[in-house]
């Protein structure tokens with residue numbers, strides 16, 4: 505008996521997925537038992553690199569999620585709607601769902617999992633985080649014996665590609681973004697990549713799995729890479745750092761009230777740190793747990809083939825269950841998702857981190873002293889303060905702090921801003 509797939513979307517990832525399913529030879533024999541029964545797209549006349557028998561492709565996506573012959577719906581449309589409604593409809597028709605849609609899961613995961621648990625179906629999403637990197641299943645299963653303390657990742661391929669090209673080749677931001685779009689890495693609206701929203705979706709999903717609680721997507725503090733300038737990349741390099749867009753979920757286990765830091769922002773990472781050498785479209789997720797210690801997952805974070813690899817492995821997981829036990833009676837708790845409470849989130853002003861800040865100042869005696877005094881008055885201790893050079897008439901000063909409370913740092917900056925000798929503060933970045 506063949507297992508029938510309804511594929512929603514035949515874009516970058518949909519095409520990669522179809523290519524694997526249509527060419528099973530040399531792969532796991534289970535693939536030979538999976539057929540693509542229907543494919544839903546928006547523009548039926550678009551040229552495609554995969555072909556189907558007539559009648560397989562349709563623009564009527566509801567007819568796919570309602571089709572009684574289909575066992576598994578694979579949602580690869582992107583965007584919030586109609587993806588969310590179609591996933592829910594598929595679940596209500598007792599179909600298992602595989603999706604790569606982190607935007608939907610990060611926002612509507614609760615609703616979707618509740619519906620799936622009620623209907624007794626699986627919703628698997630390995631492709632939603634880290635593209636081809638296995639990270640969802642390891643967090644659910646292989647690392648389940650650990651108490652997770654931190655998850656720190658480079659989880660967006662597009663921005664890592666852009667930052668890498670800017671760092672290694674001095675490339676122009678807009679040119680590299682266009683290249684990433686061409687290569688199929690970027691979201692349909694690349695704002696989601698560039699402004700850190702995609703990475704925020706992903707860390708919300710990882711945090712929920714790692715820390716065992718629901719996460720409100722709006723609780724993830726988020727800054728993108730638009731403010732990272734060529735000058736900062738050069739100064740960071742001189743100071744021994746590279747700049748990466750990091751997604752961070754950091755627990756406070758052991759403290760009286762357990763809270764979670766959830767943040768996405770460009771970060772100076774020491775060149776000796778394992779995440780510093782993750783370049784191009786590659787992603788990496790460093791998970792720290794007890795008693796395991798650190799483990800790092802590394803691989804291609806976007807693109808047709810790698811992402812499809814994760815999609816198809818989820819499909820195979822479900823097919824293997826259906827094949828060995830028949831229709832699902834009870835969901836495997838290590839594959840399904842049930843969280844009762846919401847994680848308590850630390851406000852960004854309360855986090856402790858190091859900072860890098862760049863100041864343009866009047867070239868007058870004592871400026872470095874003014875900066876030092878203002879920081880000192882707000883308990884911000886400095887690791888280094890150096891005048892890097894000049895921009896026209898203005899002196900350029902770079903400060904790196906020790907670990908400080910973000911709220912105190914912000915208060916010091918507000919005071920510094922009002923000093924007559926300070927022209928502007930072009931960059932403020934956190935340091936890992």
Ligand SMILES: NC(=O)C1=CN([C@@H]2O[C@H](COP(=O)(O)OP(=O)(O)OC[C@H]3O[C@@H](n4cnc5c(N)ncnc54)[C@H](OP(=O)(O)O)[C@@H]3O)[C@@H](O)[C@H]2O)C=CC1
Pocket residue numbers: 512513514515516517518544545546547548550563565579580581582583585586604605606607631632635688689690691692805806807808811
């Ligand atoms: N690209 C990547 O590297 C990765 C993507 N993802 C996720 O995978 C999903 C798909 O991404 P990707 O393949 O890049 O996206 P694409 O934009 O390349 O493909 C989207 C597909 O969905 C179809 N589609 C979209 N909206 C509708 C609609 N309203 N009605 C009918 N068809 C529709 C499009 O139809 P048509 O072809 O007719 O235009 C197209 O086939 C997204 O959730 C994305 O976040 C996850 C990891 C990596």
Ligand SMILES: N[C@@H](CC=O)C(=O)O
Pocket residue numbers: 632633634635659660661662663689690691697702805806807
């Ligand atoms: N646009 C995303 C695609 C994969 O999730 C990225 O660049 O990482």
Ligand code: NA
Pocket residue numbers: 630631632633634635636637638639640814
């Ligand atoms: Na993955």
